[in-house]
Structures are given as structure tokens and as C-alpha cells.
Amino acid sequence: MSDTKTLTFAFMEPPFESERTVTFFRLLDAALDRGAGVRVFAYEGAVALAFARQQPHGNAVHHRDSEEEDHPLTKDWIAALQEKARSKGIGFEWINCGLCVDERGVNDVIEGCGRGGPPDLWRYASEAHNTLTIGTR
Amino acid sequence: MSHYLFIQSQDPFTETRTHHQFDLIGQLHDAGHQVAVLLVQNGVTPARRGAKSDLFDDLLLWGVTVRADQFALAQREIDHADLKDQIGVADMDLVIDAMLAGHKVIWH
Secondary structure (H helix, E strand, O other), X not given: OOOOOEEEEEEOOOOOOOHHHHHHHHHHHHHHHOOXXXXXXXXXXXXXXXXXXXXXXXXXXXXXXXXXXXXXXXXXXXXXXXXXXHHHOOXXXXXXXXXHHHHHOOOOEOOOEXXXXXXXXXXXXXXXXXXXXXXXX | OOEEEEEEOOOOOOOOOHHHHHHHHHHHHHOOOEEEEEEOHHHHHHHEOOOOOHHHHHHHHHOOEEEEEHHHHHHOOOOHHHXXXXXXXXXXXXXXXXXXXXXXXXXX
């Protein structure tokens, strides 16, 4: 049994809207750097962070195609964190609130991200060494 | 006595609720708790030397530990030398270390 401490994060910000999303992902990355296990409960707009059909796009105004624009996608950031956790041998779990997913029609999520509900947040928080809730305001 | 770390993402120039947030931080400090603040995102704007925010400046005057996220500073082209004297620079590690230490970490 590992003695790795697990941190839980609750997040509700949709992708591509706010600077909070970048800060949130930086926190997850820093947690893995510290060797902490990570559990995320995504709810409201944040359930779209793992949406598998996100697509990069170009920028016609700046005459850049999709490759040149290199548009960041949150599903790729999640995948990168999953891979980082695997390489370090620590846990990285992600649960989307199912009701929030259904409301938004974003059921098609990347591998490794699950579906759950508020009881999972309760379980995550109860079992975690510490929990941070990031509100939209 | 408890340890608190506030992640301050809102700035006092556009968010009136920061009035209450800074009040809370000051009250916890007054009550004898160990209170620290990490400024992130637009929360770094009152850290700039010359920025006038009485409630924020009071926290510095009272000795509350205040750090500014170096990433947020760089995005806004705020150099370390531009910061008020009492403010240091930090990264997200500060938050993770506080969480791992069992401190109460609160997002503003």
C-alpha cells in the first residue's frame, strides 16, 4: 500500500473561458510534481474539459492554419497529466458529474475519465488528505 | 491556531467582493491564525508598487504573508522589482505544499 497523499480538486469552469482553467491545470501539474495523487471532481461546465471531440482550429485573421495556431485543448492537457501520473506511479482520477454531462451532451470523454455524481465528490473529499474547491467566483 | 492559505484570484479594482475577502483575511490574522495569501491571475494587480488599495495594503501593513504567482506576474509584465516591498514571488508549489501540510486552502 502506497503512502502517497491524495489531493482532491473540485472544479466547475468550462474550457476556453477563463484564466481559472489554466491555474487549475497548473495546480494539478504541481501536485504530481510533489508526488501527490490527484482526484478531480468536475461539475457544471468543467465536464467539457474532457470532451473527446474537442478540435483544434486555425486562425484566419492571423493567416495561421491549425498546426501553426497550435490551439491548446483541455482534453490533451488531461491526457498529459494522466501520462505524467502513470510515469511517476501515482494516481490520477477524474470523475465528471453525470447530470452536468447529460445537460451539455458531452458524454464522449477521453479514456480514463469517468462518470459519477455528488456522492463521488463526498467520497473523494472524505478520503483525501486535503481538498480544494475552486468556484467560478 | 490554524494555518490558512488564500488563493486570491480577484482584484480589488474590478471585484467589489474583494472588500469582504480582504476583511476575512484580516480578521483571521487578528484572531491569531497563521494566514498567507497567494495572488494569482488578476489578483496580482494590487501588488504592483504604486497600486492603491487600502484594504489590501492594510494586510501588508499588518504582516500578513503575501506572495504573487510568478506566472501571473510574467503574463502582465510585472517584474519582481515592481512589487511592493513586502511581497514575494511564488509558484503553484506553495498551494500544494500547504494542502499536503493540512492547511486550510481557500479559493477567492
